[in-house]
Amino acid sequence: MIVHIKGIAVNGPGFGSWAELRNHLVAGTDLTHDPQLPPQGTILSGAERRRASPTIKLAVDVAQAALLSSGMDAEDLALVFASSNGDTLTIHQLCEALATPERLVSPTRFHNSVHNAPAGYWSIASGSRQPSSSICAGDDSFAAGLVEATSQCLTEDVPVLLVTVDLPFPEPLYEKTPGHQPFGVALVLDSHAEGSYAQMTISIAKSTPMDVTSMTDPVLENLRCDSSASRSLPLLAALAAAGKRLVVLRYSGDLQLSVTVEPLYVHSSCP
Amino acid sequence: MQPLVLNHYTLVNALGRGLSPTFTALSTKKSGLRPCDFLDVPINTYIGRIAGLEEEPIVARLREFDCRNNRLAQLGLVSDGFDTAVAAACNRYGAHRIAVILGTSTSGILETEQAYRRRDMKGALPEDFRYRTTHENYSVTDFVRRYLKLEGPALTISTACSSSAKVFASAYRLMDNNLCDAAVVGGVDSLCMTTLYGFSALEVVSSTPCRPADAERNGISIGEAAGFALLERPQGRNDVPALLGYGESSDAYHMSSPHPEGAGARLAMKRALQQSRLDTTQIDYINLHGTATRANDSAEDLAVSTLFGRLTPCSSTKGWTGHTLGAAGITEAIIGCLCLREGLLPASLNTTKVDPNFTMNVLLENHHQPLVRMLSNSFGFGGNNASLIFGYPEP
Numbered sequence: 001m002i003v004h005i006k007g008i009a010v011n012g013p014g015f016g017s018w019a020e021l022r023n024h025l026v027a028g029t030d031l032t033h034d035p036q037l038p039p040q041g042t043i044l045s046g047a048e049r050r051r052a053s054p055t056i057k058l059a060v061d062v063a064q065a066a067l068l069s070s071g072m073d074a075e076d077l078a079l080v081f082a083s084s085n086g087d088t089l090t091i092h093q094l095c096e097a098l099a100t101p102e103r104l105v106s107p108t109r110f111h112n113s114v115h116n117a118p119a120g121y122w123s124i125a126s127g128s129r130q131p132s133s134s135i136c137a138g139d140d141s142f143a144a145g146l147v148e149a150t151s152q153c154l155t156e157d158v159p160v161l162l163v164t165v166d167l168p169f170p171e172p173l174y175e176k177t178p179g180h181q182p183f184g185v186a187l188v189l190d191s192h193a194e195g196s197y198a199q200m201t202i203s204i205a206k207s208t209p210m211d212v213t214s215m216t217d218p219v220l221e222n223l224r225c226d227s228s229a230s231r232s233l234p235l236l237a238a239l240a241a242a243g244k245r246l247v248v249l250r251y252s253g254d255l256q257l258s259v260t261v262e263p264l265y266v267h268s269s270c271p
Numbered sequence: 272m273q274p275l276v277l278n279h280y281t282l283v284n285a286l287g288r289g290l291s292p293t294f295t296a297l298s299t300k301k302s303g304l305r306p307c308d309f310l311d312v313p314i315n316t317y318i319g320r321i322a323g324l325e326e327e328p329i330v331a332r333l334r335e336f337d338c339r340n341n342r343l344a345q346l347g348l349v350s351d352g353f354d355t356a357v358a359a360a361c362n363r364y365g366a367h368r369i370a371v372i373l374g375t376s377t378s379g380i381l382e383t384e385q386a387y388r389r390r391d392m393k394g395a396l397p398e399d400f401r402y403r404t405t406h407e408n409y410s411v412t413d414f415v416r417r418y419l420k421l422e423g424p425a426l427t428i429s430t431a432c433s434s435s436a437k438v439f440a441s442a443y444r445l446m447d448n449n450l451c452d453a454a455v456v457g458g459v460d461s462l463c464m465t466t467l468y469g470f471s472a473l474e475v476v477s478s479t480p481c482r483p484a485d486a487e488r489n490g491i492s493i494g495e496a497a498g499f500a501l502l503e504r505p506q507g508r509n510d511v512p513a514l515l516g517y518g519e520s521s522d523a524y525h526m527s528s529p530h531p532e533g534a535g536a537r538l539a540m541k542r543a544l545q546q547s548r549l550d551t552t553q554i555d556y557i558n559l560h561g562t563a564t565r566a567n568d569s570a571e572d573l574a575v576s577t578l579f580g581r582l583t584p585c586s587s588t589k590g591w592t593g594h595t596l597g598a599a600g601i602t603e604a605i606i607g608c609l610c611l612r613e614g615l616l617p618a619s620l621n622t623t624k625v626d627p628n629f630t631m632n633v634l635l636e637n638h639h640q641p642l643v644r645m646l647s648n649s650f651g652f653g654g655n656n657a658s659l660i661f662g663y664p665e666p
Contacts, residue, residue, distance in 0.1 A: 001448050079521075086408065086429075091383070098464045099387040110469030111527040111652055114376060115408055115429035120653020123521040129535060131519035132655055133437055136408035137426045144426040151444035172395050173383070176402045204424065204450055206367050252425040253416070255367065 001203070003150045004196035004264075006159070007070030007188030009062045010236060011039070013181045013223065017065065018236075025240040031219070036182055043125045051108050052121060055087040058184040059118035059165045060125060066161060066186035067126075071195070074126035077161045077188065078152060081119040081134040082145030084228040085177065087112055088169040095173075118165065130158065141166075141228035142185070143249045143257050146235075149189050150202055159190040166227035183229040185236070193264070198239055201260040205248070210256065213247045235259060272546050274513035274664045275443060275502045279356035281347055282605040284496035284592045285319030289350040294609050297617050300637060302591050304480040304492050309462050314471055317480045319494025319593025320462060321346070329414075336414040338379035338405035340461040344415055347459065347497030356501055357419045360453055366422040370451040372441050373412045373427055374434025374458035376597030376651075379405035381463040411459050415499075423451045429597065431651030432560070434458055435498070436600025436659055440517040442502050457499035460597035466493055473527060475564045481594070483561035483587035484568050484633045485622040491562045494593020498601035500608075505664060512608040515644065515660045516547025522654025528566050529650060533574025536560075536648065539656035540578055543646060547660045551579045554660070555642035556616050557631075558603045560650045561587020562594050568626065571648065576630035586634045590620030600649040600657065607645045607661050614641045 008018045014031030015021040023029045041049045041057030043064045049057070059081060067074055085091070090112045097105050111117065116134035123132055131152070137144035142164045149162040168180040190196065213234035215221040224233045231249065238245035238261040249257040281289060285303025286296035296303060304317040327346060329337040348354045360369060386400040404410050412427045424445055428437050435458020442454035470476045470491060477490035502514065520542065522535035529536065544551065557579070559571055568587075575585060588606050595602045610617060616638040619625075625633045644662030 001450075084407065084409070091380070094465055094469075095380075095383050095387040098384050098468060099390070103464065103468050105465075105468045105472045107469075107472045107527070110465070110472055113465065113469070114431045114652045116431055116651070116653045116655055117526065119430070120521075120526050120655065123523045123654060124525065127523050129521050129523050129538060131440075132430070132521045132653070133428060133441070133519075134430050135426050135428055138403070138407060138409040138413065141409075144424070147424060147445070147450065148426065148441060151441075151448045151450065155444040155447045172387075172390060173402065176396060176400065253422050255422065255424065 001150050001154055002199060002201050003153055003189045003191060004193050005187055005198045005200060006072060006190050006196050007066040008239060009065030009069060009186045011058065011062050012183040012230065021236060022240045025237050044121060048121060048125065053087050053090050053112055055165060055167050056118045056121050058167065058182060059163050060122050062184035062186040063122050063161055063163045066188050070188035072159060072188060074128050076159055077128060078130040078158045079119050079122060079132040080145050080149040080160055080162045081116065082141040082164040084136060084138055084141045084166055085169065085180065086115045087117060088167050092170045092173055137252065139228050140251055142232045143251045153189045153191050157191055159188060162187045162189060164229040164232060166229040180227040183227050185229055185232045196264055198264055199262045203258050204251065205256045205258045210248045212250050272516060274505055274515050276505050276511050276513045277500045277608060278503055278511050279353055280500040280605050280608055281351035281353040282496065282498040282602060283321060283343065283347045283350055284595065284602055285321060285494050286591055288346060290609060294613060296591060298615060298637065300618065300620060302480055302620055304593055312464065312467050314467055314476065315478045316476045317492045318462060319492060321495055333414060333417055335401055335404045336410060338382045340379040340411055340459055341414045343461045343495060343497045344411050344459040345418065347499050348415065348418055353499050354419060357455060360501060361421065364452040366420060368423055368452040369421045370423040370442060370445050370454040371412055371416045371421055371425040372438040372454055372456050373415060374438050374597050374600060375408060375411050375427060375429060375460050376431050376434055377460060377463050377465055378408045378410055380465050382406050384464045419455065430655040431653060432596050432599050433649040433651035433655045433657040434597040434600060436649035436657035437519060439514050439659055440519055454502045455499060456502055458598040458601040459497040460595055461495045466596060477563060480621050481563035481589055482621045483559065483563040483589055483619050484625050484629060486624045486626045488563045488565065488568060490564055492593040494595040496592060496595035496598040496602045498598060498605045509664055512611050512661050513664045515662050516543040518542025518546060518658045520656045524654050527652055529570040530654065531570055533570035535654055535656045536571055536574035536650055537578050539658040540574065540646065543658040543660050549644065549660065554583055554644050554646050556610065556645040557583055557585040558607050558645060558647040559585050559587040560648040561589055563589060572629040572631050581630050582632055584616050584634050585631050586617050586619040588617055603647045604659055604661065607647050611642060611645060611661065615639055616642065
């Protein structure tokens with residue numbers, strides 16, 4: 001499958017934007033040691049922002065940043081949202097409420113708990129009536145989302161916004177599912193090349209098992225292994241690089257995704 | 272689009288384990304709903320519970336996946352010889368060329384709900400609690416994949432009540448891009464406290480068995496189900512049902528209320544018709560999302576009647592099965608295939624007087640007559656819509 005990247009956004013520990021991560025990857029600028037800013041959910045209306053959890057806000061923030069960098073219209077983009085654990089804080093709060101004698105569940109918390117809540121908030125805020133899917137494939141959710149978004153983009157000839165977000169569980173679930181520092185990544189994919197930053201050629205590899213691409217920087221390599229969203233880092237590194245790169249991502253079971261990334265220089269600078 | 276055939280399919284729900292008891296209950300108008308007797312939940316409502324799930328543990332080799340939701344998945348896999356059919360397909364295509372795409376909305380969250388009640392003095396969860404293999408949304412897909420020994424692409428789609436309708440679209444796209452040759456699609460959703468108390472908090476749970484499209488309808492009855500279908504490219508047979516089209520859309524309106532005029536629902540149906548190159552007169556029956564909430568059924572009536580007019584026979588089968596949430600798409604897809612096979616237009620069970628404001632043609636009685644194509648609607652929280660068209664492909 002061949003698909004083009006028209007927008008990129010990322011927010012993770014040490015970098016609040018794609019520009020920051022890219023500068024670190026390309027020019028070696030330091031990652032920030034400041035605590036990660038809480039996501040704002042800027043596209044949401046005031047009422048929706050008050051109802052939204054950090055997972056929802058992080059998802060719509062990276063979605064909006066990727067949309068801006070693509071210069072495309074939100075109404076045209078289908079959405080694929082991927083996450084391994086979904087809305088971790090809301091799930092914790094629900095289970096806590098259900099363990100009390102009264103079992104009082106807040107209606108807002110209940111509708112926020114569905115895996116597609118971030119996608120729903122996005123569609124309401126952006127006005128997009130295009131198809132919207134929300135998926136999970138455990139630690140491989142980003143790779144599965146990439147396949148889902150690319151196949152949709154090509155088969156339906158619709159540009160697709162792929163958003164992958166993971167946040168940590170609070171205790172006591174954290175002890176059972178550690179890791180997942182807040183990490184959000186969003187890509188705008190299109191079947192048409194004009195105005196794109198890079199081209200990706202994606203295939204499923206089975207018979208020739210290669211090593212999954214790791215990060216050379218030990219800090220980023222630790223981060224890569226932290227969540228499904230952070231497993232996008234090698235692909236982001238290839239997008240920051242100057243030449244053609246092959247990235248191998250772990251996919252379902254012992255399958256792997258082989259992604260060849262070729263930057264296109266039609267743009268004066270990367271977003 | 273190129274139709275994809277459903278050579279094998281199965282369904283476990285409140286009507287029984289497998290296609291035969293399900294069809295018997297449909298044709299004799301016997302509902303699977305019963306007064307709520309799930310755990311210690313004192314909510315005044317009816318539920319579509321599958322009796323005996325508690326006594327059906329997971330196979331020993333996959334014991335770490337043991338939870339109500341995966342037990343239900345396993346019951347589905349062994350019904351109607353589905354696992355045997357997949358094993359044969361595996362020999363034909365190779366394990367890595369068969370995808371597994373399943374829908375669920377709450378997966379095994381019941382395990383976490385119960386574990387939170389067993390926290391120790393320090394607030395820690397019990398030693399025996401496993402999150403990843405029970406509650407995580409991927410758990411059910413991972414379990415099914417391992418149970419069937421499949422090695423192809425796998426993912427869970429979780430878009431609330433449209434989850435297991437959208438699996439058909441996802442499978443079509445994987446096959447269209449030659450990433451697999453066949454796909455096990457389906458959905459599994461089981462009773463849990465999150466949905467029983469959550470829908471109660473939204474005040475949309477009915478104290479009587481749900482009455483879709485009825486003037487007096489007052490909410491949903493929650494059910495549970497597991498359904499599976501093996502999707503393959505056509506092999507020259509025209510006596511098995513096929514997926515002829517799908518349509519997806521978003522409401523862009525509200526998190527838990529449908530667009531009042533059903534704009535998103537209408538768009539999903541329209542896209543399904545366009546993709547299948549069919550016009551509305553070629554659809555013999557519509558299986559409505561028909562949850563029996565005031566808002567859903569009114570919006571769906573507007574969406575259906577503005578697109579189809581007032582003639583096309585429609586009904587919701589949730590009066591039989593309850594609303595099986597993340598499994599509703601597959602439940603009603605399989606019921607649709609059964610109705611095609613057996614020539615049944617099912618009634619809207621429990622409905623006595625259709626809402627006088629409605630225009631669509633809601634069936635109050637079963638009609639036994641041949642039908643060639645049907646459309647099934649599934650709409651979920653977040654304004655997530657999917658419509659599927661099944662029928663016999665042209666010879």
